[in-house]
Amino acid sequence: MTPIGRDDAARRAAEELLKPGYEKESWLDRLYRYVTQFLGDLLDGATGGGTAGGVIAAVVITLIILGVLVLVGRQLRKASRAAAPAAGGLFGERALTAAEHRAAAERLAAEGRWSEAVRERLRAIARDLEERALVDGMPGRTADELAAEAGVALPAFAAELAAAARSFDDVTYGGVEGTQEAYLSMSDLDERLRRARPAPLAPAHAGAEGGSGATGGDTR
Template sequence: MTPIGRGDGADRAARELLDPQYAHEALLDRLYRYFNQFLGDLMDGVAGGGTAGGIIAAVIIVLILVAVATLVGWQLRKTGRRNAMTAGALFGARATTAAEHRQRAEQLADEGHWSEAVQERLRAIARDLEERALVDGMPGRTADELAAEAGAALPGFAAELTAAARSFDDVTYGGVAGTRDAYETMTALDERLRLARPAPMGGPA
C-alpha cells in the first residue's frame, strides 16, 4: 500500500468535510473535531516536520496548554471569590422586604430560635436602610460592609451597627448561640434606626 503524504491527507480531510453528512453536525461537535484535527497536525509536525517545523509545532502546543491552564485557573479563582461572597453575604438569592424580614424574625423569636431571629432582624435593618436609600443596594453585602456604610450615613449609630454586625457574624459563622438579649438588642436598634435621619453634610452627628 502506498503511504499517504501529508498533502494528500489534507486534501482527503477537506473533501471529507464537504460531505453532506456534516451539514447537520452540531457546531460544538464540529469545532471539537476541527480542534482535534489541528492538534493532530501539530503532533505530526513535531514527529516528522523536521527540526524547524517540529520546534514551531512544539511551541504552539505549549502555548495552547498554557492558555488552557490559565483559563481554568482564572475560572476557579472567579468561582472561589463568588462562593466566598455568597458564604459571607447578608442576604440570600431572593429579594425580601424589610417588613417580611421583621415578620420572619418575630416568628423565629416566638419559637425560641434566637440565632435565626438575630439574623433576620439584621437583614430587616439592612433592607430598611436600602429601601430608604441610606445605603446602596449592593448584592453580596456582608454585615461588616453594612455597618461601615450605614455608620457613615448615620454616625450616631456607628458603634451599635458594628456591634450588631459582630452579633450577626457570631451566630452565623462563629458557632455562638443566639440569645433573647441579643435579639432584643437588635430589635431595639432596628426600631430606633427606623426613625433616624442622616446627618446633614458638614453638620453634627
C-alpha cells in the same frame, strides 16, 4: 488493501462532516476536533522536519496546551464567582423588603432558631435603612460596611450598629450560636432605628459666619 493517503483521508473526513448528523455538533466537540486536527498537523510536520522541527513542535504544543488550560481555568473561576454569593455578603439570593425580613425574623424567633433570627433582623435593619435612603443599596454589602455607612448618617447609633454587625458575623461565619438575648437586642435596635432621624448637616455658610464673628469680635 491500498493505503489511504493524507489528502484522501482529509477529503473523506470532510465528506463525513458534511452529513446531516454533524449539523448539531456542539461547539465544544467542534473545538476539540479543530484542536486535535491542528496538533496532528504539527506532529506530522515535526516528523518530517528532523530533530529541530520536533523540538519546535513540542514547544508550540506545550504553549498551546498551557494557554488552553489557563483559559479554561479562568472561565471556571468566573462561573464559580457568578454562581456563588459574595463572601461575607449581608443579603441572600432573594430580594426582600424590610417588612418581609422582619416577619421572617419573628417567625424564626418563635421557633427558637436564634442564629437565623439574628441574621434576618439585621437584614431588616439594613433594608429599612436602604428604603429610607440613609444608606446606599450596595450589592454584596457586608455587615461591617453597613454599620460604617449607617453610623455616619446616625452617629448616635454607630457603636450599637458595629456591635450588631459583629453579632451577625459571629452567628453567620464564626460558628457562634445565636441566643434569645442577642435577638432581643437586635430587635430593640431595629425599633429604635426605625424612629431615628439622620443627623442634620451643618450649613456650609455657618462655618464662615462663625469664623467672621470670631475674627471681628474682640479687637483688643
